[in-house]
Amino acid sequence: MEAYLAHMLIIIGIYAVITMGQNIILGYTGLFGIAQAAFYGIGAYTSAILALKLGLPFWVGLPAGALAAGLFGWLLGLATMRLGGDYFCIATLGFVVIVQQVLLNWEALTRGAFGLPDIPRPSLWGFSFDTRLSYCLLVWVLVAVLGLLMRNVADSRLGRAFMAIRDNETAALGMGINTFLVKVIAVSLGAVYAGVGGVLYAHYTTYIDPSSFSVMETIIVLCMAVLGGMGSISGSILGAAALIFAPELLRLVGVTGSLSIYRQLLYGIILVAAILTRPRGIMGMAEFRFQALFKGGPWIREI
C-alpha cells in the first residue's frame, strides 16, 4: 500500500514540475505554448543517454537534461515567437510531433521504439535511491525547490514582465519591456522545468521510449495547468494530483474497459468543463500560504 502511495506521489511530483513549467509559459506569460511533452522527452533522453553511454551520474544528468530542454525551448521560442496566438499553438504542437518522430527515428542515438532500458537510479555518497520512498523524497525536494524558484521569479522583475505581457502585450511594449526576449525566456524557463520532470521520470521508471512523449501527453499537462489554476504554483500541484488520482478513482469504482480511452475521455471533458465553469481553475492565480501553518492568518494568498 505504501509503495502504491509513494508511486502515486512520485508521478504527481513529476507532473507537478512539468505543469509548473506549463504555467510559467501559459499562466504567467499568457503564451498558448503546449510543447511540454517535447521538452520533457528531451530532458529524459538527455539524462538517460548521458547515463547509459557515458556513465555520467544522475547529478550530472539532471542539470544536463534541464539545460538541454531549456536550450530547445529557447530555439523554439526564437523560431515561433512572431506567430500569432493560434498559429503559435499549432507550431508548438508541431514541435512535439517532430521531437517524437526524431526520437523514434534517430535509432543510433535513441534506439527508436525499443527505448532505453536500465537507466540507473541516482545515488549520493553511497546511498542509492532504490526505494520508492527515497525517490519520492527526492522528487518532492525538487518540487519544493522549483516551486520556490517559481515564486521568486513571479515576484521578480522578470515575473512582472511575464505578467505584464499576459495582461496587455502592447502596453508592456510601451513600458519598455523587450517583449520578444521576455517571451522567449518564458518558453525556455518552462522548458527547463519540463526537462527536470523528464530526468526524474527517466531515472524513476528506468526505461523510456518515445511513446511517452506524445501530443496526448502534452495535452494532459495542459489539462493539469488549466484545472489547477493557470498561474498558480500550488495549482500546478493540485491539478497534477487531481488528474493522476481521477483515473485511479475510476478504476476503484470499477470502470473497466480500456483505461486509457476512458481516461482520455475524462481529460477532454475536464478541459471543456473547467474552461466553461471555472476558467481560473481550482486555485485561480492564488497560492496556498504555507505560513498559515505556522503563523496563522488566511490560507490562500492572492497574487
Add this chain to the structure above:
Amino acid sequence: MSEFLQQLVNGITVGSIYALIALGYTMVYGILMFINFAHGEIYMAGAFIGWYLMTQLGLPFLIATPLTVIAVALLGVVIEKIAYRPLRHASRLGPLITAIGVSIFLQNLAAAIFGTDPRPFPLPSFLERNIYEVGGVILDSLQIWIFFLSILIMIGLDLYVNHTRMGKAMRATKINKQVAPLMGINLDTVISLVFAIGSGIAALGGIMVGLYYNSVSPTMGFMPGLVAFTAAVLGGIGNIRGAMIGGMLIGILENLGAGYISSGFKQGIAFFVLIALLLFRQEGIMGKVEREKV
C-alpha cells in the same frame, strides 16, 4: 510524363476531399477568428456515422449519406452552442482550450463506442470502381465521382455565400462582427449556420474517404484535420475560394512528393508547407496582409 499526370490525378482526388474539410476551418475562422481544432473529429464523425448507418442499420447509401450529413451538421451546431458560444466574449485562450477538449472527447468517444480498430467501409454498387485508362493514366470511377461532387459542393457554397441574403449576412458578419447585429443580422443564427454547413460538408468528406480508402478509424481525424487546416492557411484562412484552391494544391503536392521523393515523406509534406507558410506568408495565396492596429 504519365507518371506526373497519374500523381496529378490522384492528388486532385485527395485534394478535393481536403478542400471540403478545409472549407469548415476557413468559414469558422473567417467569422470567429478561431481555429476549430475539433473539426478533424467532425470529419471522422461523418465517416463513422455513415459507416454505422450503412453497416449496422443496413441503410442504403443514398439514404444513409444525407442522414449522416444532417446528423453531423447538428453535431457541429451543438458543439458550438455548448463549448464555444459561452466563451464568445472571453479571452482568446478559452475557445482554443475547449476546442482541444472537444477534439479529445470526440476521438475517444468514437474509440469507446466503436473500438480502435479500423473498419472497412461499404461500397454501394453504383459506385463500383470501374477502371479506365486515359493516355497512360489510370483512373477509376470513384475518383471521378469524388472530384465532380466536390466541385459541385464548392460551386454551390460559393454561390450561396456570394448570391444569397444569408450568404451576405455571413460576409457581413465576417467583416465586422459587432456591427452586423446592428444591421439586423442574428449573430447566433449565422454562426450556427456556418458551423452546420462546415460540418455537413466535412461529413461528406469523411464518407468519401471511407469509400476511397475503404477504411475508417477513430483516429482518422487528426492528420487529415491538420492537412486540411494547412490547406486553409495556404489558400488564405477565412477565404472560401482560397480553401478550395489550397485543398487541391496540398493534395497535389502530397502526391507529387510521395511519388517523386518518397512515400514516407507524405505526412511530412503538409507540415513542411505549414511551417513554410507560417514563417514566410501567413496570409496564404489569397489572403490579405493584415497590419495589427494598436
